[in-house]
Amino acid sequence: MQHRFLVLLAIFWAPAVWAGNNAGGAFTVWLDTGQSKCYNNTVEIPCPAEGQAFHGQDAQYQGPARSYTKLDGSGNPVPEDAASWVMVRDNVTGLVWEVKENGDGTKEYSNPHDADNTYTWCDTDPATNGGSEGNCGIHNTKGFINALNNASFGGHTDWRLPTLKELQTLVDYAGINPAIAATFFPDTRLDDEYWSATPCTNYTDRAFSVYFYSGVGDANNKSIGSLYVRAVRGGTGSAASYTDNGDGTVTDMATGLMWVQASADTDDDGSPDRTSWQEALAWCQNLELAGYTDWRLPNINELSSIVDYAKSAPVINTTFFPDTRSADYWSATTYAGYTSHVWRVDFNGYGGYSAYDKVYSYYVRCVRGQQFGSFVFDPISDQTAGSPFQIRITAQDQGGNIVSYYNGSVQITSDVGDVTPADVTLVNGQASVTVSITGTGDTRLYADDGIHPQGQSNVFTVSSFSWPMFLPAVTAGHP
Incomplete structure (x- = not known):
């Protein structure tokens, strides 16, 4: 073998x-797949600029290292x-x-x-x-x-x-x-x-x-x-959680990736078409859909993320991707062992992935957006136990952009005591709320929705409340 x-x-x-x-x-x-080199149909090439042949492949879009x-x-x-x-x-x-x-x-x-x-x-x-x-x-x-x-x-x-x-x-x-x-x-x-x-x-x-x-x-x-x-x-x-955006796109709430709902229809006849790998790269690069122009061919990990191994022919959620063919789809990732080959995912009932020649013809589904990063707190200064203070939390992608499609609740905890309120709802990826903490000491706040990576604030100090000291009044004639 x-x-x-x-x-x-x-x-x-x-x-x-x-x-x-x-x-x-x-x-x-x-x-990230780890791929850092670019290729044409056979050999390594300098990574092409936008508009050039073979632009938009794996190495030109880096994910988490x-x-x-x-x-x-x-x-x-x-x-x-x-x-x-x-x-x-x-x-x-x-x-x-x-x-x-x-x-x-x-x-x-x-x-x-x-x-x-x-x-x-x-x-x-x-x-x-x-x-x-x-x-x-x-x-x-x-x-x-x-x-x-x-x-x-x-x-x-x-x-x-x-x-x-x-x-x-x-x-x-x-x-x-x-x-x-x-x-x-x-x-x-x-x-x-x-x-x-x-x-x-x-x-x-x-x-x-x-x-x-x-x-x-x-x-x-x-x-x-x-x-x-x-x-x-x-x-x-986490299980994929899809939202149909009603504009020909689907967002996976787990990864934050936005997908074209339909397979590529290159001749505009109403049905998906097979293309070569070079044509697949160009199709996604030139696509304008739902007001976005930053579409690209997914890398092998991204394409694998929408496979549903509990399904059968095609192995994908057809409620959200109804025209998916029970066949192979291109990824943007070249096979390092034979650079004339590229990784593809088989949606025909078993969902395996392997590498085939780039001149073959397979189906195409484009993707855009960075993956969901984490919940981010604005800086928090030192506080007093039991006293209210305001915090701001945003859901951000890997590029530090607010994930505006995120609408959900996160649980807020600390290292030193209970946080009130403990549940905060983010709308359009952000929330500002007044909270208080019962305990004292050095702590962080943590935000967790049970699905995405936990977010944490900077370290700050919560001190106990101190009553002001009142000195006895000085009476005239009595030093």
Whole structure:
């Protein structure tokens, strides 16, 4: 499998099977793909200017940079150059990953962290297994996860098999062999794939996996395949939450990305059209819709964010994207292993992603906007406990712009006591409200809606109330 980079499966229609939470929701923040170079149909080129051929590809729109922290066995951060660590925290998604060890080619099942161990896929919960529990014999994924939780690995008992979208966040599309940050994830095996918890909707006997030699995500047989596993916990994943803007666009409230509702209709005949990759880039760059002119072709992570693995042919929410074809759609991300190829997502019933030749013809859906960043407080000065003061909170994207479509409630908390009121409603992405705090000491305020990354204020001091001191009046003649 050393040279595999394309996976093509024959997919046929089958009734949808509910895949539960393992279907994998969208992330509120997707990592940048890591791609920093531009390409034409075959080779690297200087990144083209607006109006030039091949403008608008992945490298020209940077998202949140990768940021990892090594953790010891108690979950404490260790220096980046530390020689020993057992977990890695993704500082963008919030996910905490198991680190593998002893990649010497010999399986050692007494050590669940051994990099060479492989497992069959097993999920006995009908709500999440996609209609088939897989092979739950010896050395299966459920037993592997149970071993970590029974041992309270890293001080936690909520380890689980990652969803496909979670596993995909580890893929570094800037390179291959490996397509992962080996500095933080040593002993990653490149001769086969890593299981995800996401079952294949159309084929109940298959579940998705990721191949870290190249980054490909595809479906493997649950019962026959014995693949590698990396456990995960925590994170900021959230189900996609769409708003139909009524102007031909749809906003994903989880990511903040705005999508063209219809697939590209390049000949204006009322039905979607296939184009080459170069034509897809140009179509999105030249698009004017709903008063916006900054449309672009989505990168592979952004395009993957709208896949719904609980759906079947096409694997997307057709209430909001009704004309989606059960076929391949272009991304803006070139495949680093063969620069004549580009990543695409298959919406035909299983939603895998791989790389095909740029001169082929696939469908197009354009996107715009930066991803949702966080809630931001205006600076807060020192305060007195119990005394009212005003705060201002804004929902901002990764570029620091107010997310004007955000209308929702956030919970306000502090480090030192209760905040009143505890719930604040943002309208058009902002709110100004008078609050008070009961406790005293140095603190921050925190804003959290349970979906997006938590926002926090600057540190300020809350002091106790002091009664004014009254000196006795001085009577004339009495010093």
